[in-house]
Amino acid sequence: MRLPVLLAAWFMAQFDFFVVNVAAPTFVRELGAGPVALELIVGGYAFTYAAGMVTAGRLGDRYGHRRLFVIGVAAFTVTSLACGLAAGPGQLVAARLAQGLAGALMVPQVLGTITATYPPERRGRAIGWYGVTGGLGSIAGQVLGGLLLVSDVFGLGWRVVFLINVPVGLLTLALARRLPESRVSRARGLDPLGAVGIAGTLALALVPLTLGRTLGWPAWTVVALCLSPLAALGTVAWQRRLAARGRDPILAPTLFRTRSYVLGILSVLLFMAYFAAFMFTLALLLQDGHGLSAFQAGCAFAPMGVSFGVTALLGARWTTRYGLRVVGIGCATVAAGLLVLAGTNRLAVVIVAITLVGAGNGLILPQLIGAALRGVPPESAGTASAVVSTAQQFAGAAGVTLLGTLFFAVLPGHGTAAAMRATVVVDLVLIAAVAGLVGLLARTGRAPARR
Numbered sequence: 001m002r003l004p005v006l007l008a009a010w011f012m013a014q015f016d017f018f019v020v021n022v023a024a025p026t027f028v029r030e031l032g033a034g035p036v037a038l039e040l041i042v043g044g045y046a047f048t049y050a051a052g053m054v055t056a057g058r059l060g061d062r063y064g065h066r067r068l069f070v071i072g073v074a075a076f077t078v079t080s081l082a083c084g085l086a087a088g089p090g091q092l093v094a095a096r097l098a099q100g101l102a103g104a105l106m107v108p109q110v111l112g113t114i115t116a117t118y119p120p121e122r123r124g125r126a127i128g129w130y131g132v133t134g135g136l137g138s139i140a141g142q143v144l145g146g147l148l149l150v151s152d153v154f155g156l157g158w159r160v161v162f163l164i165n166v167p168v169g170l171l172t173l174a175l176a177r178r179l180p181e182s183r184v185s186r187a188r189g190l191d192p193l194g195a196v197g198i199a200g201t202l203a204l205a206l207v208p209l210t211l212g213r214t215l216g217w218p219a220w221t222v223v224a225l226c227l228s229p230l231a232a233l234g235t236v237a238w239q240r241r242l243a244a245r246g247r248d249p250i251l252a253p254t255l256f257r258t259r260s261y262v263l264g265i266l267s268v269l270l271f272m273a274y275f276a277a278f279m280f281t282l283a284l285l286l287q288d289g290h291g292l293s294a295f296q297a298g299c300a301f302a303p304m305g306v307s308f309g310v311t312a313l314l315g316a317r318w319t320t321r322y323g324l325r326v327v328g329i330g331c332a333t334v335a336a337g338l339l340v341l342a343g344t345n346r347l348a349v350v351i352v353a354i355t356l357v358g359a360g361n362g363l364i365l366p367q368l369i370g371a372a373l374r375g376v377p378p379e380s381a382g383t384a385s386a387v388v389s390t391a392q393q394f395a396g397a398a399g400v401t402l403l404g405t406l407f408f409a410v411l412p413g414h415g416t417a418a419a420m421r422a423t424v425v426v427d428l429v430l431i432a433a434v435a436g437l438v439g440l441l442a443r444t445g446r447a448p449a450r451r
Contacts, residue, residue, distance in 0.1 A: 002117075002179055003126055006110045008172045009073050010130065011137040012165050013103040016080070017045065018141025019161045020096075021283065022298060023149060026158040027089070035214050037089040043210030043397070044093055045100040050206060050393035051199040052104030057112060057386025058190060058250050065109040065116065065182040065382055072106025073176060077169030084156075084163035111385030115373050116182035124370050128316030131366025132309040135358075138279070139298075139305030146295030182381070191242065194250035197235030202394065204228035209401040213408075255376070255384060263441040264372020267434050268388060269395040271364060274430035276396030277403035281423045282354060284407065289416030290347050300351055304358030311362030319367050324442040327371075330363025331435040335428055342424045345417045364434065371441055403427075 020027075020042050027033040027041060060068040079099035086092035114126045145161050153160045205228040208221035215221065239249035256262055286297040311330070318326045337356030344350060369388060376384040403423045410419040 003114075003129060005172055005175045005179060006069070006113060007129060007133040008168060009069065009076070009106045010110045011133050011140075012076060012080075012168060012172075013049070013107050014134050014137025015141045015144070016099065016103070016162070016165065017049075018138050019145035020045070022142055022145040022295070023158045023161050026149060027092070030157060031086075031089050031092065033089040033092070036211065037093055039211050039214050040093045041089070041096050043206070045096045045103070046393055046397055047203065047206045047210065048097045048100030049103045049107075050390050050397075051202045052101045053108050053386040053390045053393075054198050054250060054383065055190075055195040055386075056105045057108035057382035057384070058195075059105075060109045060112050060182075060382030060386075062190065065113045066176065066179045067181070068382075069106055069109035069113070069179065070173065070176050072102055072104075072109065073169055073172050075102035076106055077166055077173070078102075080162045080165035080169065084159040084166075107389055108382050108386035111369070111373065111389070112382035113179065113182050115376060115381035115385060117180055120374075124316040124320055125313075127370040127373075128313050128366045131312040131315075131362065131369070134365075135305055135308040135312060135362065139301050139308075142283075142298030142301050143295075143305075146293075146298045150295055191239075191248065191250040194235060194239055194242070197231065197238060198250065198390075201228055201231040201235055202390070204231055206394065206397050209397045213401060213405060250383070251387070252383070255387075258375045260375050260441060260444045261372050261384065263437055263444065264368055265388060265391050267368045267437040267441065268365075268372065269391050270430050270434045270437070271368060272392045272395035273399030273402075274427050274434075275361060275365070275399070277399035277423065278357070278427055280400045280404055281407050281420055285350070285416050285420045286347075289345075289420070290350075300347075301354070303351060303355040307355045307358040308362040311359045312366045313362075315363045315367055316370070318363075319370070324367065324371060324438050327364050327367045327438045328435055330360045330367075331431050331438070333357075333360030333363065334431050336360075338424050338427055338431070342421045368434075368438075 024038055024042065027038060033041060056068060056072070076099060079095055079102045082095040083092060083099055086095055111127075111130065114123060114130065118126050148160050148164065149158065156163060204224045208224045212218075212221040212225075239251050240253060242249040243253050282301075283297055286292045286300050292300065315326055315330070334357050337353045337358075337360060340356065341350060341353035344353065372388055373381070373384060403426055406426065407419045407423050410422045
């Protein structure tokens with residue numbers, strides 16, 4: 001029962017990340033949300049979610065993953081209720097920011113508990129299910145979210161996409177008492193300055209990336225993006241200084257001396273930049289290029305979600321036997337699907353192509369996360385998992401902004417099919433880079449194949 005309880009929380013977090021894309025037109029029509037408010041409703045959740053994860057992971061390592069998981073689920077349930085009861089765009093933005101923080105509290109504890117409590121021979125399959133759940137949550141945000149809006153459940157309109165979390169959250173809370181408490185390192189400090197540095201670095205990058213395109217890239221967004229690397233360097237310097245003094249920085253330098261962990265994070269960064277951008281541009285292709293409604297576009301995503309789920313589960317078993325060559329096969333499968341997509345404008349062929357892409361994605365992402373966390377000690381599981389999750393969110397925001405900008409630059413003179421082809425070229429480059437990093441990761445000797 002342990003894994004379904006953990007994955008229910010992960011599903012909710014992913015569902016709420018994507019469902020607002022379907023509900024966005026309703027926010028404009030029924031709530032009076034303007035462009036900036038709309039961006040904050042969608043992107044504000046992603047920002048606070050990413051900014052709070054590392055600190056939440058550290059809290060889980062210090063006070064116990066189950067304890068933080070319960071607090072996070074309770075907070076997510078309450079903030080989901082607040083989202084559903086919002087009377088105006090300002091209230092919804094505030095509730096979404098709080099909901100992102102609640103998600104940041106609970107999600108690192110999911111991977112943290114899996115890493116700390118599952119033996120190595122069972123961990124790969126558990127992380128495979130984690131990948132399946134993430135993929136299904138993303139697709140459900142499009143499909144189930146659209147269905148809920150079309151059905152107008154109980155006359156609640158857009159509010160139902162948030163209120164549905166309340167019964168799920170309450171049930172998850174009731175069952176969470178059965179979770180084992182994972183290993184805790186109470187001696188470790190919290191490093192508040194390091195936490196502020198990480199949050200500040202992410203804010204300087206994610207806020208401009210979220211709002212920049214909508215606002216026309218005003219000067220402050222460019223300045224903030226330029227300051228973000230400086231804030232990152234200052235935070236790293238502080239972490240090293242604490243470590244040299246024998247203190248406990250929030251990001252222990254020893255964690256980044258594990259080659260498999262570093263290569264795994266870099267691989268996840270590149271993959272998520274591709275994946276989030278691909279999902280974004282594909283939605284534009286289906287709705288603007290093929291004239292599908294938001295719900296119809298979500299249904300077109302469904303075969304991709306199914307193929308992702310199937311290969312994510314099988315991939316864990318195959319990786320145990322064949323090693324990270326499975327991820328290389330996944331990269332080749334994604335590349336094949338992208339090439340088919342770039343060469344067609346027929347909707348049926350597009351669905352076949354993205355189903356192939358989904359199958360490749362399922363072979364890649366869960367195995368990358370598993371490879372990155374394989375060498376992490378249990379007492380650092382929460383922090384290490386939070387860094388991986390933060391990398392996913394940051395890369396996703398960056399990918400959507402950069403490839404979205406390319407898509408909209410090509411669109412006016414050439415149409416959606418040409419704009420999609422332009423982004424597919426970048427997608428192929430990113431997937432090739434992932435394959436190269438996986439080759440290096442396989443040679444670290446931390447993921448030996450069993451014949």
